[in-house]
Amino acid sequence: MKTVLTIAGTDPTGGAGAQADLKTFTAHKVYGMSIITALVAQNTLGVKDIMNVTPQFLEEQFACVFEDIYPDAIKIGMVSETQLIHKIVEQLKKYDAKNIVVDPVMVSTSGSRLLEDSALTALKQELIPLSSIITPNIPEAEVLVNHPIQNKADMLKAAKEISEWYLGYILIKGGHFEECADDLLYHADEVIWLECEHIDNPNTHGSGCTLSSAIASHLALGYDIVTSVKKAKEYITGALKDNLDLGHGSGPLNHCWNMK
Ligand SMILES: Nc1ncnc2c1ncn2[C@@H]1O[C@H](COP(=O)(O)OP(=O)(O)O)[C@@H](O)[C@H]1O
Numbered sequence: 065m066k067t068v069l070t071i072a073g074t075d076p077t078g079g080a081g082a083q084a085d086l087k088t089f090t091a092h093k094v095y096g097m098s099i100i101t102a103l104v105a106q107n108t109l110g111v112k113d114i115m116n117v118t119p120q121f122l123e124e125q126f127a128c129v130f131e132d133i134y135p136d137a138i139k140i141g142m143v144s145e146t147q148l149i150h151k152i153v154e155q156l157k158k159y160d161a162k163n164i165v166v167d168p169v170m171v172s173t174s175g176s177r178l179l180e181d182s183a184l185t186a187l188k189q190e191l192i193p194l195s196s197i198i199t200p201n202i203p204e205a206e207v208l209v210n211h212p213i214q215n216k217a218d219m220l221k222a223a224k225e226i227s228e229w230y231l232g233y234i235l236i237k238g239g240h241f242e243e244c245a246d247d248l249l250y251h252a253d254e255v256i257w258l259e260c261e262h263i264d265n266p267n268t269h270g271s272g273c274t275l276s277s278a279i280a281s282h283l284a285l286g287y288d289i290v291t292s293v294k295k296a297k298e299y300i301t302g303a304l305k306d307n308l309d310l311g312h313g314s315g316p317l318n319h320c321w322n323m324k
């Protein structure tokens with residue numbers, strides 16, 4: 065069985081973070097594992113509190129995973145502090161990790177900051193360069209390029225700007241636009257639009273976590289990056305169309321819609 069690791073924060077209601085990632089791994093029939101960066105008190109209504117783990121505890125979790133069950137692919141989500149990013153970078157290098165997907169989580173859709181301002185430099189200069197693909201949403205891409213992104217032309221411009229300092233694949237997600245949900249996959253002047261109509265579903269909590277975990281699952285299964293992204297986009301679209309309605313805010317997805 066192929067193995068996939070998430071390095072992420074938690075969501076006790078299971079819609080985002082490590083819990084969503086693990087469900088996504090299971091839905092792709094890969095063996096899921098998790099290294100926790102932070103305990104997050106959150107639900108469909110928003111984030112109440114964050115308790116980061118220590119770098120030492122992060123290192124112990126790395127040893128438990130990598131010295132026992134080596135992952136075929138890794139998804140990295142919420143890592144809010146510089147010292148935790150430093151530790152993850154050190155450990156990924158130590159264990160010669162491959163097939164790394166970085167979802168540069170910065171702010172939850174409900175508006176809570178999940179990345180400290182001071183950690184942005186370490187994210188850009190140390191963690192992102194180790195990855196094969198990054199998956200920013202529009203607000204995250206705006207932070208990476210430091211200007212607004214209002215349409216598809218702006219998305220392409222932003223991807224080109226990011227490619228000046230990052231050599232991997234860049235997936236800018238268009239889920240925050242009203243008119244459509246077209247994602248842009250960009251690499252070395254290659255432009256692929258993954259087109260999708262805007263699905264009228266207010267329950268999108270954790271959609272970015274779920275998409276990046278689906279990409280990592282497909283990488284572990286041996287697909288190339290372009291195929292992995294296309295298959296992951298089909299999966300997230302199906303999950304959004306499944307119309308699960310739980311909770312009092314922006315609800316979670318049915319990660320196992322494809323197993324019905
Ligand atoms: N209403 C929607 N209709 C169709 N696809 C969507 C919708 N909202 C999000 N998506 C898709 O879900 C994935 C996650 O995107 P997004 O919600 O932008 O990420 P994040 O959760 O990181 O903010 C992307 O493939 C995006 O296009």
Ligand SMILES: Cc1ncc(COP(=O)(O)OP(=O)(O)O)c(N)n1
Pocket residue numbers: 072073074075080081082104106141142169171172173174178268269270271272273274
């Ligand atoms: C622990 C944790 N990680 C990431 C997020 C953000 O999730 P995302 O998939 O970007 O979707 P929204 O929750 O913003 O809709 C999170 N909330 N918690």
